[in-house]
Amino acid sequence: MRILFISYSFPPDAQVGGRRAARLCKYLPEFGIEPVVLSVEERYYESVDTSFPPPAGLEIVRTSMSPGIFDAYRWLKSFLHAAQTGGNGTNSVAPVQTIGGIRHRVIAMLHSGEAERGWFRPASRAGLKLLRLSSFDALVSSGPPFVAHRVARRLKQHTGLPWLADFRDPWSLNPKTMELPPLRRRLEHRMERSCVEGADRVICNTQRMRTSFAESYPNQPAEKFVTLPNGFEEITPPTLMPPRSDGKHICLHLGDVYAGRRIDTFCEVLARLVGEGSLNAEKLQVIFMGDTDPAQLAAAKRVAPQLADQGILQFCRRLDWGLAQHHLWSADLLLIFQGSHRNQIPAKFYEYLATGKPIFAVAEPGALSDILEESGAGISADSRDPEMIAARFLQAMRLPGRSPELAQQLMASRYHARVLAERLAGWLRDVRSPEAVKRGRAPEGSP
Numbered sequence: 147m148r149i150l151f152i153s154y155s156f157p158p159d160a161q162v163g164g165r166r167a168a169r170l171c172k173y174l175p176e177f178g179i180e181p182v183v184l185s186v187e188e189r190y191y192e193s194v195d196t197s198f199p200p201p202a203g204l205e206i207v208r209t210s211m212s213p214g215i216f217d218a219y220r221w222l223k224s225f226l227h228a229a230q231t232g233g234n235g236t237n238s239v240a241p242v243q244t245i246g247g248i249r250h251r252v253i254a255m256l257h258s259g260e261a262e263r264g265w266f267r268p269a270s271r272a273g274l275k276l277l278r279l280s281s282f283d284a285l286v287s288s289g290p291p292f293v294a295h296r297v298a299r300r301l302k303q304h305t306g307l308p309w310l311a312d313f314r315d316p317w318s319l320n321p322k323t324m325e326l327p328p329l330r331r332r333l334e335h336r337m338e339r340s341c342v343e344g345a346d347r348v349i350c351n352t353q354r355m356r357t358s359f360a361e362s363y364p365n366q367p368a369e370k371f372v373t374l375p376n377g378f379e380e381i382t383p384p385t386l387m388p389p390r391s392d393g394k395h396i397c398l399h400l401g402d403v404y405a406g407r408r409i410d411t412f413c414e415v416l417a418r419l420v421g422e423g424s425l426n427a428e429k430l431q432v433i434f435m436g437d438t439d440p441a442q443l444a445a446a447k448r449v450a451p452q453l454a455d456q457g458i459l460q461f462c463r464r465l466d467w468g469l470a471q472h473h474l475w476s477a478d479l480l481l482i483f484q485g486s487h488r489n490q491i492p493a494k495f496y497e498y499l500a501t502g503k504p505i506f507a508v509a510e511p512g513a514l515s516d517i518l519e520e521s522g523a524g525i526s527a528d529s530r531d532p533e534m535i536a537a538r539f540l541q542a543m544r545l546p547g548r549s550p551e552l553a554q555q556l557m558a559s560r561y562h563a564r565v566l567a568e569r570l571a572g573w574l575r576d577v578r579s580p581e582a583v584k585r586g587r588a589p590e591g592s593p
Contacts, residue, residue, distance in 0.1 A: 147574060148180045150276060152298050153288040154265055156185040156206070160195040160466070162401070162493045163314050166351075166376055167288045172201035173567035179574060182282075184273050184297075186211060186265050197468030209272045211264040269297045277305050284574050288312040295341040302344060308577035310570075311345040312374070316355060316489060319362070342366065346577040349374045349570075352513040355489040374569060376493045377561040378500040380554060383475045394431045395543065397506075398477035400470055401494050402436040403443075407485040409434070410445035411529065412508050413459060415536045417450040420458065424540060427458055432481075435473060436464045474498075479542055480505045485529055488512030496561055499523050502553035504545035508535060521557065523548075 151171055155164035171181040183206040188194060190211055200206060276282070285307050287298035295311050302309045318335040326334070342348055342363055348371045350356040360371045403409055416432060419425045432453075438446075438461050446459065453459035465473070474480070480498045484490070484507060491513050498505050505524030507514050515526040524545065527538040548556075559565060 147178060147283040147571075147578065148182065148281065149174075149284045149286055149574060150184055150273060150282050150301070151181045151286045151288070152184045152269070152273065152294045152301075154186050154269075154291045154294050155191075155288075156183060157198050157200045158188060158194040158196050159191045160193040160464070161191075163288075163290065165198060166314060166493065167312075168198075168200055169377065169379065169563035170567050170570055171204055173564045174571060176564065177568050177571035179567075179571045181286075182207065182276065184209070184269060184276070186269070190265075193464075195466040197466040207272060207276060209265070209268040212267050213264065263293060265291075265293050266296055266300075269293070270300045273297060273301045274304060277301060277307070282307060283578055285309040286312060286570075286574075288314060290315055290317075292317050292337070292341075295345075296337065299341050299344045308346045308574075309344065310347040310349055310573060310577065311341055312349040312351075313355065313359070314351055314376075314493075316358065319358060319489075339363070346370070347372055347573050349573075351375050352489055352491050354513040354516070358489055372573060374566055375561060376491065376496050377563045377566045378496045378554070378557075379563050381471075381497065381500040382550065384472050393429060395429055395479070396477045397430070397432045397479045397481055397543075398473060399432075399434045399481040399483065400436065400474055400497075401492070402464065403434060403438040403483065407442075407483045407487070408445070408529065409442055409483050409508075410449050411532055412483070412535055412539075413446040413453070414449035415532050415539065416459070417453055419536060419540070420453065424536075425543075427456065430458055431460065432458060433460045433462060433473070433477075435462045435470065475501060477503060479503065479545070480524075482507040482509070482514065483529075484509030484512070484514050486510050490514070491517055499557055499561070500550065500554050502548035502550045504542060504547055506539060506542035523553070 151167065153164060153167040155161045155167070157164055157168050167183070171183060174181050181204065183200075183204060185206060185208050187208045187210055282305075285298045285301055287294040287309070289295050289312070298309050298311065301307070317338040318331065342359065343366065348359055348366075350359055350371060350373055352375065353373050356371045356373045360366075360368055399409075416425070420427045420430070443461060446461075447454045450459055474497070480501070480503050482492060482495060482498070482505065484492065488510050489512060495505070495514065495517070499521065505518060507518060507524065507526040508529045509515060509526055510529055511526075518524050518526050525538050525542055527535040529535075554562075
């Protein structure tokens with residue numbers, strides 16, 4: 147089989163979501179599936195990470211983006227900033243309060259679920275051209291950004307090819323979407339509905355998310371919704387490990403901290419445990435390695451100023467995947483903050499899992515707490531309960547680790563990327579039909 151795999155995020159994009167698509171594409175050929183990837187040009191990524199390259203030999207077609215309202219907005223923002231600072235970083239005129247006041251509303255009303263909305267038309271044109279010039283058997287789209295599903299829907303409408311829509315996160319029920327104005331949320335839900343109803347399979351990366359989709363669309367066959375978790379490949383400790391001669395117990399959160407994943411309650415609990423002597427301040431270091439939302443950072447330093455001043459609580463910039471591995475393997479306890487995202491398991495969990503190191507998660511009961519209990523890889527505490535966080539963090543500090551070999555052996559049958567690709571290959575064959583094969587080329591003259 148030959149498939150067109152549509153994903154805006156794809157290595158070397160630094161966003162972790164693209165790695166799921168890359169790992170699936172790497173192993174699909176072992177099961178008779180040849181993927182061709184449709185993605186965006188690398189210059190449009192916010193940041194790139196060359197330490198996690200695309201699979202060797204994979205055909206990747208990249209397109210530009212259409213200019214749009216967001217280009218004008220970014221230009222206006224830059225212009226106003228230059229006017230206010232005189233071009234030298236210091237205020238020369240009074241701030242323009244009107245623009246600042248309406249900025250959030252403008253973005254909320256114009257945003258179509260992702261800033262990459264300008265990719266829809268170029269990707270649709272490029273996809274139809276590929277389908278017109280060569281035979282394909284199926285389409286797979288992966289999001290967020292959910293524009294990939296909209297592109298796949300357009301291609302299916304023109305070709306009739308079977309289509310599998312891979313949801314790495316919820317769409318209309320995503321906490322970020324729920325914060326949008328009502329009109330915007332209705333539009334998001336309408337776009338999601340059109341994609342769910344148009345796809346032949348809806349792939350969810352947790353069982354809880356699959357259940358949520360099935361309940362939201364009771365008019366669709368239950369078997370249409372399937373689960374394909376994130377996963378890992380064989381991971382070994384880096385050869386150049388950072389020296390550890392200070393005897394500190396390192397607790398590491400690897401990845402960005404953004405709105406909806408609060409860390410201030412944990413930091414406040416940490417300050418209390420250190421203050422009362424339950425934790426030895428001289429032997430403890432808690433590191434957040436990644437981009438931290440300014441509001442989250444300010445809240446953490448407000449509730450635990452002494453920990454920040456003493457270097458017990460540290461916030462570091464994001465590193466590329468290769469360098470981050472050194473810090474991952476030198477840590478003693480790995481942290482996850484999931485907040486109210488009950489139906490999701492962050493992709494970092496599976497990389498954590500493969501190291502064998504104990505994991506402590508601060509999250510409301512949900513998919514993450516389920517898998518921690520099932521795998522025995524660590525423990526979680528309800529993000530709304532400071533006393534539970536305190537008690538279970540002290541417990542987590544004493545948890546033993548597993549060897550990487552044992553951890554990966556225990557979980558490989560369920561979460562290795564090769565196993566996941568084999569499952570995806572099976573679904574692709576299930577949805578393939580003789581009629582779809584005959585329609586494997588887009589008709590001449592398709593837009």
